[in-house]
Amino acid sequence: MPTPRILILRAPGTNCDRETAFAFEQAGGQADLVHINRLLEDPQLPDRYQVLCLPGGFSYGDDVAAGRILANQIRHHLAEAFTRFKEAGKLILGICNGFQVLLKSGVLIPDDPVDGPSATLTWNDSGRFEARWSYLVTAPAHACVFLAGIERLYLPIAHAEGKFVARSPDILRQLGAQGRLVLRYGTPQGVPTDVPLSFPDNPNGSEANVAGVADATGRVFGLMPHPERHIHRLQHPRWTRGEGQEPGDGLAVFRNAVRYFGL
Amino acid sequence: MTLWEVDIYAAAGQRDVMADAIAAAAGDLGLARQLAPHTARGYLLEGDATTADIHRLADELLADRVVERTVVGRVGEPVLHTPPPGVPVCVHVLPKPGVMDPVALSAEKAIADFGIAVRTVRTLKKVWLPDLAPATLQALCSKVLANDSVEHVVIGPLTLQRLDMGQATRFQLIHIPLRDLDGAALEELSRTRQLYLSRIEMETIQAYYRSLQRDPTDVELETLAQTWSEHCSHKTLGGRIAYRDEGGERHFENLLKETIFAATRTIRRELAEHDWCVSVFEDNAGVVRFDERYHVVFKVETHNHPSALEPYGGANTGIGGVIRDPLGTGLGARPVCNTDVFCFAPPDTPPEQLPPGVLHPRRVMQGVVAGVRDYGNRMGIPTVNGAIYFDPRYLGNPLVYCGTVGLLPCDKARKAPQAGDLIVVIGGRTGRDGIHGATFSSAELTSDSESLSGGAVQIGNAITEKMLLDVVLAARDQGLYHAITDCGAGGFSSAVGEMGEHLGAEVTLEAAPLKYEGLTYTEIWISEAQERMVLSVPPETWDAFRALCEAEGVEAVIIGRFVPTGRLRLTYHGQTVGDLDMQFLHGGRPAVVRDACYTPPPETPLELPRQSGDGGADLLGILGSLNVASKEWVIRQYDHEVQGGSVVKPLVGAANDGPSDAAVLRPVLDSLQGLAIACGMNPCYGELDPYHMAASGIDEAIRNCVAVGADPARIALLDNFCWGYTDRPETLGSLVRAALACHDLAVALRTPFISGKDSLNNEFTYVDAAGQRRTIAIPPSLLISALGQVPDTRACVTMDLKRPGNVLYQVGETDNELGGSHYARRHGLRGGHVPQVHVPRAQRTFPAVHAAIRQGLLRSCHDMSEGGLAVAIAEMALAGGFGAAVDLDGIPGQCTALSEPLRTIVRLFAESNTRFVCEVEPDHVPAWETLLQQREVPCHRIGTVAASDRVTIEAQAEHGNRRRWIDLPIAQLKDAWQQPLKWR
Structure with missing residues (x-):
């Protein structure tokens, strides 16, 4: 099997592209940074890749709403390309702004024909951007490829609009029952829970402490925290206290993606 | 053409975040207790769209249906001003015409992608309030809801019909007759045209034009004013100074050259073949060696005066501006981190003690922090270091220091425009914003500054700058240009004037892309609109350069050519509107001799308080x-880990909340070599002795770096002098004394200064309630920034x-x-x-x-x-x-x-x-x-x-x-x- 190729999608305002590419390469993949305009010119372009990654940043400045404008570009021009990519058994990962885009474009959770989107990522309860490290736990039974074998992660978050809100309690329950709410904010030793944790364990007020969501296949995954910012022990906030390990927790997410293709 | 309005409210059960912030601010300022406003963010959309189109945009683009609800109507329709229960008064806040509205620009592009015929978009805030006393409402509008320098307020329903702005104006070449004016009239002319030139400078210009037997055009005079401004030429610190203190008299031909630069020269000479400086005090930022592949560059700027009037926009454009300095150094450095240091009056200052024209310090601080946050985070540059100093004397004149460190490939450190190169402007468009920023920042603030210099206050658009950054670095790596500089203070006037200083330049002003019609040729030339850079592109790579810019959606336009004439020639639609000798422009400014004196305060022993035991x-x-x-409240609003190189964070310890001495990062992800960023400053020591204040600042910046693991043999320093009115000999004297310390300490500790900047005349003048004219001068505020190098970050x-x-x-x-x-x-x-x-x-x-x-x-x-x-x-x-x-x-x-x-x-x-x-x-x-x-x-x-x-x-x-x-x-x-x- 040749080295899996990762398409890191850049848009105006994307800013975690380089370190995300670095993380995929540390995991054994080969990553290319590709501008959204190239995809719009040639929607077949992703066909040459095994993983499509939407990295963090502020696509189009997050003007109007975080990720909204890029999400609409995908809805209007690339829905088919994304569907084809998914149906070919490939992987899609959205980190932070990429998660916002995947959710708001309907790639992660399809819209209801009448009521529209089932869930969103909106303003943190604090009302502002916040950077801090969060303890994360994975849901007990899930099919998410990226989180295979992972129980806990310690990763930084850095966002203003990361509060996960479902359109109704029923939808939230359904998503949970389907094992889609795969990554939750937690406590250092805690187990995944739907009972909202208080700040700062749940840093943004997300319903059911949701930090990451997978699609029904487990091959499309979006999360607010930044795994690419913890692939090395020196990135751990307390490495000088002897905490953290080499490699950092986040690398496993990228390794899972690369290994899925047989490496 | 119809003007539509879409109002977006929090859906039932969701939090109204803006309302909470307004209520809190109103409470802090003592304007209203328990205020419970109701707010919407909104859009005005002008075009030929149908009702269904607008509803579609509201649902699919503008609002988030999961958590928000919308109200849609034509402007003026009653549905838009039906008050929620208990809050009958409606206040609209809109950006003033011409003020940057980034969200509206992005919305316009996104709407075009829907294929819906909306031509212009403007954002607004809508705030529903209870009935309040007229004075309270007024105060709430001006102190909490809007900032008069960039926004305007409409109470009650909106009545506007159109959003268009700017109209074509007829070309008119303007000469300024000054050959026959006397000294007083020259001074008057300098004042009324906001040139901020001294009488001697005006007389020098007059003599020059007399010898040419003509009068200057307005654009020539403006160019001279910009180039000779304190902000651009540093004429005080670079000028002659007669200084005396307790040790006697000393004459400086050029204070900076003889103190700070001299120290660096001495250090480099002593280091000989181990010299690790690359380019100091010549480019937009200082450059030193990092490893085999890269140099590291650092620049710190101040953006004080704009931040006093509009803290958000001032800080925003301050950080935006300093990012373009490393990007405009050599052939362009990639920014790897930002630093921010602020000086404010205490945030608990009683609101009733504020002089007229002054924003409350709490609001200044909140605005500045938000401005740095929104711009720095969007740029994807971690803000890793900073400090905040509080002192009542920063009340009318807060200080905002912004710094950026960049990484420059070793073979991209030199630049030089060549004769025949095209002058290319890329990035943002030129508008009427920021007119007179360079001259304004060289003047003293008064309570009238707001009305006088509205144009100098701007809002940034980070996304434009991020696109610019991406494209510049790609073009750099492909070798598509010979030189680059940022278009900051003084606009094209400074950028082109400086790049072409040793060559000559011809500029066709009508070629510059404009935000809207109606700018005169002079406005185009001196506009300080943000997010622009000027490049010197050889004709043979222009096609490749243009194609690269197009591929990333960045506008690139040829506005002229560098020519070996030694002249700066400006034309507008074929007519020459300006023709200046580069030598006169850059070398014609009369040397100013200033007096400076320093008298040490009498030594007084410090008496312990009687109760000294606790x-x-x-x-x-x-x-x-x-x-x-x-400062955790501030630090957490900044992304300090983007780019993935973070090693020592600004907050450290068992609970990630202790105050780190310095930040350390690995700018090259596959290397363990690091950079340590720190600063030192202590305005309180200045009253006792500015020499020891400066020395202590240097020691503090160095020891902060050393404390985390930086090698003291590889620490570069930056100086930023923010001082009061330096025409006063005592004020200038204290600055000279600080500069002397910078020299002595840098040489002694072998820590070269590699770049610096000064901001003078930081005083605020107003008339108090008793009709008395009062001035608040800032304390001498010397920021020392240190850039340390860490050989192996695992040892931090x-x-x-x-x-x-x-x-x-x-x-x-x-x-x-x-x-x-x-x-x-x-x-x-x-x-x-x-x-x-x-x-x-x-x-x-x-x-x-x-x-x-x-x-x-x-x-x-x-x-x-x-x-x-x-x-x-x-x-x-x-x-x-x-x-x-x-x-x-x-x-x-x-x-x-x-x-x-x-x-x-x-x-x-x-x-x-x-x-x-x-x-x-x-x-x-x-x-x-x-x-x-x-x-x-x-x-x-x-x-x-x-x-x-x-x-x-x-x-x-x-x-x-x-x-x-x-x-x-x-x-x-x-x-x-x-x-x-x-x-x-």
Whole structure:
């Protein structure tokens, strides 16, 4: 099997592209940074890749709403390309702004024909951007490829609009029952829970402490925290206290993606 | 054409975040208690769209249907002004015409993608309020809801019909007749045209035009004013100064060259083949070597005056501007981190004490922090270091220092435009914004500044700059241009004028892409619209350059050509509107001779307060003082880890909330080599002696870097002088004295200055209630920024205590230096000795501490500065989550000769320089003690890390008894330190 190729999608305002590419390469993949305009010119372009990654940043400045404008570009021009990519058994990962885009474009959770989107990522309860490290736990039974074998992660978050809100309690329950709410904010030793944790364990007020969501296949995954910012022990906030390990927790997410293709 | 409005409200059950913020701000300012407004963000959409189109945009683009609800109508329709229950008064806040509205621009592009015919978009805020007294409503509008310099307020329903702005104007070439004016009339002309040129300068210009037998055109005069402005030419510090102090008289031909630059020259000469400076004081930022592949560049700028009027936009464009400095250095450096240092008046200043025309400091601080946050975060540049200083004298004139570090490939360090190269502008479009920014920032602020210089206040658009950054770095790597510079203060006038200084340039002004019609040729030339850069592109690579820009959606336009004429020629639709001799433009400014004097204040002993015994109360008080208190509220709003290189974060320790001395990052992800970024500043020492203030700032910046693991042999410094009105000899004298210290300390410690910037005339003038003219001058504010290099980041240490049983040391000596200290300020004590730098000791100490860190002998290391030993220990304990047991006896230095209780107070709270607290594991004690002994560095064992949760500090009392001066639980220390700025 040749080295899996990762398409890191850049848009105006994307800013975690380089370190995300670095993380995929540390995991054994080969990553290319590709501008959204190239995809719009040639929607077949992703066909040459095994993983499509939407990295963090502020696509189009997050003007109007975080990720909204890029999400609409995908809805209007690339829905088919994304569907084809998914149906070919490939992987899609959205980190932070990429998660916002995947959710708001309907790639992660399809819209209801009448009521529209089932869930969103909106303003943190604090009302502002916040950077801090969060303890994360994975849901007990899930099919998410990226989180295979992972129980806990310690990763930084850095966002203003990361509060996960479902359109109704029923939808939230359904998503949970389907094992889609795969990554939750937690406590250092805690187990995944739907009972909202208080700040700062749940840093943004997300319903059911949701930090990451997978699609029904487990091959499309979006999360607010930044795994690419913890692939090395020196990135751990307390490495000088002897905490953290080499490699950092986040690398496993990228390794899972690369290994899925047989490496 | 119809004008639609879409109002977006929080859906039922969702929080109205803007309403909460308004209510809080109104409460803070004492305008209204328990205000419960109802808010919407909104869009005005102008075009031929149908109702269905607008509803579709509202649903699919503008609002989030999961958490928001929309109200859609034509402007003026009653549905838009049907009040929610209990809040009948509707206030609209709109950006003034011409003010940057980034969200609207993005929305326009996104709407085009829907194929819906909307031509223009504008955003608005809508705030529903209860019935309030007219004066309260007025105050709420101007102090909370809107800022008059960039926004306007409409109370009641909107009635506007169109959004269009700008109309074509007829070309008219304007000459300014000045050949026959007398001196007073020249001064008047300088004032009315906002040129801020002195009488001598105006006379020099007059003589030049008399010799040409013509009058200048308006654009020529403006170009001269921009180029000769304090902001662009630094004529005070680069000019002649006659200085005298207690040591006699000294004449400077060029103060900066003879002090700060001279120090760097000396250091480079001494280093000879080991010189690691690459380009200093010549490009947009200083450049030094980093590794085999990269140089590192650093620049710090100030953006004070715009931030006083519009804190958000001022900080926004301040950070945006300084990012373009490294990007415009050499052939373009990639920004790797930002630093931000602010000076504000205390945020608890009673609102009724504000002079007219002054924004409340709390609002200034919130706006500045938000401005840095929104721009820096969007740029994807981590903000890793900063500081905030509070002093009532920053009330009308806050200071905003923004810095950017960049990484420059070694083969891209030099630039030079070639004759025949195209002058290309890329990025943002040119508008009427920022007119007269360069000359305005060189003037003193008054309570009228707001009305006078509305044009100088801008809002940034980070996304435009991010796109610009991406494209410039790609073009750099493909070798598509010969030179680049940023288009900052002075606009094209400065950028083209400087790039073509040794060559000559022809510019066709009508070619510049405009935001809207109606700009005159002069406005195009001097506009300081943000997010633009000017490049020198050879004709043969133009096609490739243009294609690259197009591929990323960045506008690139040829506006002229560099030609070997020695002249700057400006045309507008074929007519010559300006034709200046480059030599006169850059070399014609008359040298100004300024007087400067410094008289040392009489030495007065510092008298201890009668009640000097409560060390615990003093410690808690200092920890809770604004300058020392935790800045976590600010730090967490900045992304400090983007780019993935973070090694030592601004907040460290067991709970990730202790104050790190410096930030460390690895700018090259596959390398372990690092950069340490830190700063030093202490305006309080300036009153006692600006020389020692500057020396202390340098020592502090260096020791912060060294404390985390930087090599003291590789620390580069930057100076930023923010001073008052330097036409006053005493004010200029204090600056000269600080510059002399910069020279002496830099040479002594071999830490070269590589770049700097000054901002003078930072004073605020107003007329008080009694009709009296009053002026507030800022204290001398010299920021020293340090860029350290860390050979191997795995050896870095942090300041938090690591393990009970480890041994604590004070490195360095404590002298009788309570002058200007936090202890003195807390007790209102005047006089005393200001901390000095003992040069030989500093020369030995920094390398010794570094050697210990590299050998892995230290578990933690903390710089001792504000608040002295007591605060350093408290911070280490509260960050590490362990207590400490400290004994002050035997701490070396002048303190030993003092009698009690002064001796103990000095040991606890004096702020003597070149001191560290270090934590050493018992096993490493012999190696550590030997190392320091061999290097003759004073060092004293002061105690141990305790297993308890208490910090105890003891000392021998007068009659041989022991006395416990401090005994406090770390939770209480932490609470005192965190409480003051723990904002919602």
